[in-house]
Amino acid sequence: MEQGPKPNYEGLFDDNFKLISVHNMGTQILGAELVIRHGKKDYILNVEIYALHAARSADFEGEDSDADQTYVLPGDEIHFTDLKAIKERKFEDLADFLIEDVSS
Amino acid sequence: MNYELEPTLQRPDLLISEIAPAPGFEVDQADYPWISKSSEVTTSLVTLSDGSQFRYGSIIGLSSSVSKIASGVNNEAAIKADQTMFRALPELISGNLPLSVDAVMNQMTGTNLYKTGKKGPDAARVYFSIERSDKDPLPIILRVAVTRHKEQQKLLGIITNANPQRRRKHDGGGR
Numbered sequence: 001m002e003q004g005p006k007p008n009y010e011g012l013f014d015d016n017f018k019l020i021s022v023h024n025m026g027t028q029i030l031g032a033e034l035v036i037r038h039g040k041k042d043y044i045l046n047v048e049i050y051a052l053h054a055a056r057s058a059d060f061e062g063e064d065s066d067a068d069q070t071y072v073l074p075g076d077e078i079h080f081t082d083l084k085a086i087k088e089r090k091f092e093d094l095a096d097f098l099i100e101d102v103s104s
Numbered sequence: 105m106n107y108e109l110e111p112t113l114q115r116p117d118l119l120i121s122e123i124a125p126a127p128g129f130e131v132d133q134a135d136y137p138w139i140s141k142s143s144e145v146t147t148s149l150v151t152l153s154d155g156s157q158f159r160y161g162s163i164i165g166l167s168s169s170v171s172k173i174a175s176g177v178n179n180e181a182a183i184k185a186d187q188t189m190f191r192a193l194p195e196l197i198s199g200n201l202p203l204s205v206d207a208v209m210n211q212m213t214g215t216n217l218y219k220t221g222k223k224g225p226d227a228a229r230v231y232f233s234i235e236r237s238d239k240d241p242l243p244i245i246l247r248v249a250v251t252r253h254k255e256q257q258k259l260l261g262i263i264t265n266a267n268p269q270r271r272r273k274h275d276g277g278g279r
Binding site: 019042044056 | 201203204205206207208209219221252253254255256257258260
């Protein structure tokens with residue numbers, strides 16, 4: 001996938017909702033790794049569109065992959081509104097995919 | 105057993121066919137503000153089994169904070185993350201983003217940072233950068249950090265923190 005220009009996330013991220021990394025194709029976000037603060041704890045969330053998730057699962061096939069805790073979204077890309085909905089915890093099943101960060 | 109900070113490259117599982125000495129590379133603190141000072145790091149000329157060539161070095165040891173995080177990584181997990189990085193390098197060097205690699209948003213310097221992705225909550229992540237030099241047409245891969253997946257928040261606070269006041273807390277900088 002060509003990397004191209006980076007996506008624009010202006011105004012979305014703050015101390016309670018941080019972006020670690022993205023898997024992008026130009027300005028299209030296909031996957032992201034986020035840090036979400038909830039209460040006094042930080043949680044890591046992996047989000048991928050289905051196509052990326054399926055491709056990565058095939059790429060890692062045969063390797064010890066532990067439990068897969070990726071939140072998979074429909075569609076061809078992750079939109080700003082998807083990330084905003086995650087930030088606002090509008091997806092009811094999101095809690096099942098949060099991985100507690102043990103840094104602190 | 106924890107992972108050695110500067111692992112040997114003499115491992116066939118990394119797809120390396122040849123290693124040769126190469127000139128050192130001057131790492132600028134302006135590009136990597138969390139390191140204690142600008143330093144020259146040793147590099148090796150690496151040829152992968154597909155013929156891809158690059159220079160390779162590590163800057164993990166230039167930061168005590170990053171070194172400490174790396175020392176907490178399980179040996180087996182770190183080796184798997186290294187395997188993922190080396191397998192991805194040919195495609196990444198050619199300008200494409202491999203499936204197994206993500207781009208890291210570095211608000212601090214704008215340096216192109218990448219990290220390996222891996223399924224599973226306990227998988228390690230290797231962070232690395234691709235440098236270019238006017239003196240050498242080959243790209244220089246710098247291994248920047250290795251961390252447990254669950255400790256990325258701490259690493260993120262060190263390597264992408266835009267607040268210089270907080271940055272000075274790392275490595276005793278700003279003295």
